[in-house]
Amino acid sequence: MSHRLPPLNGLRAFEASARHLSFKTAARELGVTPGAVSQQVKNLEGTLEVNLFRRLPRGLLLTEVGSAYLPDLSRTFRIISKSTEAIAPALSNRKLQIGVGEKLSQYLPANWPKGCGDLPSHIANPIKASDPELVRSGEIDGLLLLKRIHTHGLSNEAVASIHDQGMDRNVFFVCSIGLAGCSQSRALVSSLVHTFSEPKSDLGSGNRERD
Amino acid sequence: MSHRLPPLNGLRAFEASARHLSFKTAARELGVTPGAVSQQVKNLEGTLEVNLFRRLPRGLLLTEVGSAYLPDLSRTFRIISKSTEAIAPALSNRKLQIGVGEKLSQYLPANWPKGCGDLPSHIANPIKASDPELVRSGEIDGLLLLKRIHTHGLSNEAVASIHDQGMDRNVFFVCSIGLAGCSQSRALVSSLVHTFSEPKSDLGSGNRERD
DNA sequence: GCTATGAATTAGAAATTCTAAGTCACAAGG
DNA sequence: CCTTGTGACTTAGAATTTCTAATTCATAGC
Known part of the structure; x- marks a missing residue:
């Protein structure tokens, strides 16, 4: 059949x-x-x-x-x-190594992801980073940034928003396409939403969507 | 998500x-x-x-x-x-037009598919044919043959076997890949199995499997 | 009106997928 | 123990698919 x-x-x-x-x-x-x-x-x-x-x-x-x-x-x-x-063992049971942008890191709780529920079991201690090349090279698994950057061949989605000096700004999660939607990513996204607020639709910024 | x-x-x-x-x-x-x-x-x-x-x-x-x-x-x-x-309306509610090989047609009941349960609601009256080009051109939806032929780019599976002059011979169903496994094809195959016997594994013939 | 947005449409580039041909390891049979 | 046949593997190059980049179009919001 x-x-x-x-x-x-x-x-x-x-x-x-x-x-x-x-x-x-x-x-x-x-x-x-x-x-x-x-x-x-x-x-x-x-x-x-x-x-x-x-x-x-x-x-x-x-x-x-x-x-x-x-x-x-x-x-x-x-x-x-x-x-x-x-x-697939390639992903399961592995903590994702995340890079966090300079600006965004000011808004994350101290010692993040500690103190965010069971997030520490999914996400390792973050490093400061904002270069998608690190994701491409496999050095890190994903990036959390406050602005959309050009990420050819990577998944790049607005997953939450924060209130910053009087205006809402989106938090973008950049990762390899294969990683988007894995359990660790899901945990990360839902934790961020919880930490900040509901994700906003990604209107307004006139950014190009590709690099 | x-x-x-x-x-x-x-x-x-x-x-x-x-x-x-x-x-x-x-x-x-x-x-x-x-x-x-x-x-x-x-x-x-x-x-x-x-x-x-x-x-x-x-x-x-x-x-x-x-x-x-x-x-x-x-x-x-x-x-x-x-x-x-x-x-998809492209396939549902349409009777498949089947070509039957000369040799095989001798073994099918008279007026086939009439008299074979609800097969007539899935399969139109067959024509005599054995050229896969007719399938490729869309003139007919599928072929039933007693020998494996070369059918580049088409699905070509042994779906039943008959007893012919002292030996078992397989019945091959050739159709476009998209058509294999649609409800009409399933009805056709299971009816053939019922009409003849259980399908045999396709051993023995030294035929090449591709053209 | 003017500007910005998102979908549609191309040609050509890039990447994937497939074929064809040959290799290999083993099973079966003499 | 040799020969034959089978099915999986490998590889280069061909064929096909998929993607990009650039442009066009219709319309929404100002």
């Missing part, structure tokens, strides 16, 4: 786009350009002969079909993700 | 290989060469840093890790498959 399967990478692009309702934001998560995501989704729609999104001038809306399709796909990727973590 | 995902196409290659316990047979299902499957799986093992198979001189054995990994993946692909069929 074989399986009838549409292009798997297209599914992944669709799933991310549907979660964000934006190709641009999905592209950040996936570490590619928005054009690439747009193409993948379009190709998927082509092979399924069905429209998954309604394209608006500024964003996306799921069609009825897309809405029906999304939950199973999300579930699917969750299963794969968990199952992979369960069998 | 993003997902930690290994290479999806590698997962697909692994899943098929594990089901067949053979790269060669998996390759047939996937419509590629065994070398390609071998590479995909090896790449997957590399990124997971784990061995999924024990390689024997003649075939494969799942490692403990591989066995633990397989069920979730199979489930995953089943979910995707069903979910896709549910939303």
Whole structure:
């Protein structure tokens, strides 16, 4: 028995786009350009002969079909993700080494991640760093920064926001794409959200989204 | 929330290989060469840093890790498959147009698929054909033949066997890879098995597996 | 109107994946 | 113990897919 399967990478692009309702934001998560995501989704729609999104001038809306399709796909990727973590030693049982930007470190509790619930079991003591090259080289697993930087080929998402001299600023988590969403990253993100506040949508900064 | 995902196409290659316990047979299902499957799986093992198979001189054995990994993946692909069929009109609610080889047609019941349960709701009246080019061109959806032919880029699997002048011969189902495993194909295969006998393993014929 | 945003669309570059051909280790049979 | 056949492995290069970069377009917000 074989399986009838549409292009798997297209599914992944669709799933991310549907979660964000934006190709641009999905592209950040996936570490590619928005054009690439747009193409993948379009190709998927082509092979399924069905429209998954309604394209608006500024964003996306799921069609009825897309809405029906999304939950199973999300579930699917969750299963794969968990199952992979369960069998792959490459990641499980390892504390992530995180670099924290100079500015952000002033806002983190002293001795972070100590004192943040069970975060210390996921995250090692951080170093001060802001160069994505360290992530690429494997020297560190991820970066936490107060501004979006150019991170070609890395996942780069706004995960929380802090109040800094009268305005809200996003906290960005940069890591390899494979690392985004692993249990340690999830713990990190939810702890940050708890420490600071709810994540804000990433509007406003006119930054380019790629380097 | 993003997902930690290994290479999806590698997962697909692994899943098929594990089901067949053979790269060669998996390759047939996937419509590629065994070398390609071998590479995909090896790449997957590399990124997971784990061995999924024990390689024997003649075939494969799942490692403990591989066995633990397989069920979730199979489930995953089943979910995707069903979910896709549910939303894609390209395939659902359409009778497959099948070509049947000259020789095999002598063994099919008269008026097949009539009289074979609900098969007529999945399969249209067949034509006589044996040229995979018709499948490639989309003129027909699949072929049923009594011998393995070269079908570059198409799925080509032994799905049943019949007794013909003193020896068992396999029935091969050739179709586009996307079509293998859709509900109509499943109905076709299980009906054939029922009409004839249990499928035999595809040993013995010294045929090359690719064209 | 003017500016900014995000999606669509290209051509061409980059990366991945596949094939083809040959190697190897072993099993089976004489 | 030699010969034959099988299936996995390896590799270079080909083929295909995927991505980028640049541009275009429609529209929202000012």
